[in-house]
Amino acid sequence: DAGITQSPRHKVTETGTPVTLRCHQTENHRYMYWYRQDPGHGLRLIHYSYGVKDTDKGEVSDGYSVSRSKTEDFLLTLESATSSQTSVYFCAISESARERETQYFGPGTRLLVL
Amino acid sequence: DAKTTQPPSMDCAEGRAANLPCNHSTISGNEYVYWYRQIHSQGPQYIIHGLKNNETNEMASLIITEDRKSSTLILPHATLRDTAVYYCIVRAYSGAGSYQLTFGKGTKLSVIP
Numbered sequence: 001d002a003g004i005t006q007s008p009r010h011k012v013t014e015t016g017t018p019v020t021l022r023c024h025q026t027e028n029h030r031y032m033y034w035y036r037q038d039p040g041h042g043l044r045l046i047h048y049s050y051g052v053k054d055t056d057k058g059e060v061s062d063g064y065s066v067s068r069s070k071t072e073d074f075l076l077t078l079e080s081a082t083s084s085q086t087s088v089y090f091c092a093i094s095e096s097a098r099e100r101e102t103q104y105f106g107p108g109t110r111l112l113v114l
Numbered sequence: 115d116a117k118t119t120q121p122p123s124m125d126c127a128e129g130r131a132a133n134l135p136c137n138h139s140t141i142s143g144n145e146y147v148y149w150y151r152q153i154h155s156q157g158p159q160y161i162i163h164g165l166k167n168n169e170t171n172e173m174a175s176l177i178i179t180e181d182r183k184s185s186t187l188i189l190p191h192a193t194l195r196d197t198a199v200y201y202c203i204v205r206a207y208s209g210a211g212s213y214q215l216t217f218g219k220g221t222k223l224s225v226i227p
Contacts, residue, residue, distance in 0.1 A: 042216070042218060042219065043158070090157050102163065103160070105158045107157050108155070
């Protein structure tokens with residue numbers, strides 16, 4: 001399995017508080033992604049990174065920001081959490097963005113916003 | 115990316131081959147077929163991918179029809195640990211530097227003892 005860890009694995013927070021999720025990889029892959037998974041919606045891309053300090057928006061980026069100061073770490077921040085951001089968040093990595101390049105996923109973070 | 119159609123659920127007896135179909139009739143020439151699975155509460159796990167030719171690895175085989183409009187994932191000897199939701203995905207390079215994997219609803223495979 002790809003060396004991807006996510007922290008925390010579970011978090012309960014209150015509406016309006018900031019939350020930061022961390023994805024850490026040991027594969028030295030260039031690309032990193034944040035997805036959220038909700039019932040009835042499959043996985044949806046939030047943001048992705050194609051290098052240190054290089055990020056771009058995905059399908060559902062509103063309310064989220066990301067940062068990547070090191071190759072191995074990709075942070076997802078909810079500046080002011082809302083109940084609609086209750087979800088399971090998955091990080092993924094890939095060596096490149098070519099169509100034949102595989103994305104490998106982390107174990108996920110379950111976030112509950114009360 | 116081309117859309118895919120999968121049956122919502124399937125059963126398979128333990129030890130038998132599990133054959134999971136996927137239709138992707140609008141697939142274009144540069145789009146790959148990917149299969150992932152997700153065991154309850156875990157991250158999606160990569161299984162296999164292919165473009166035109168059939169592919170086999172330690173987990174599964176992928177059979178793609180000659181017209182590429184459909185494919186079948188084969189788990190040769192299903193075990194209880196293969197119970198999961200299986201996703202068939204077609205993908206193409208967006209030209210924007212990266213692109214997402216579009217997960218549909220997949221097929222819920224239940225391996226029966």
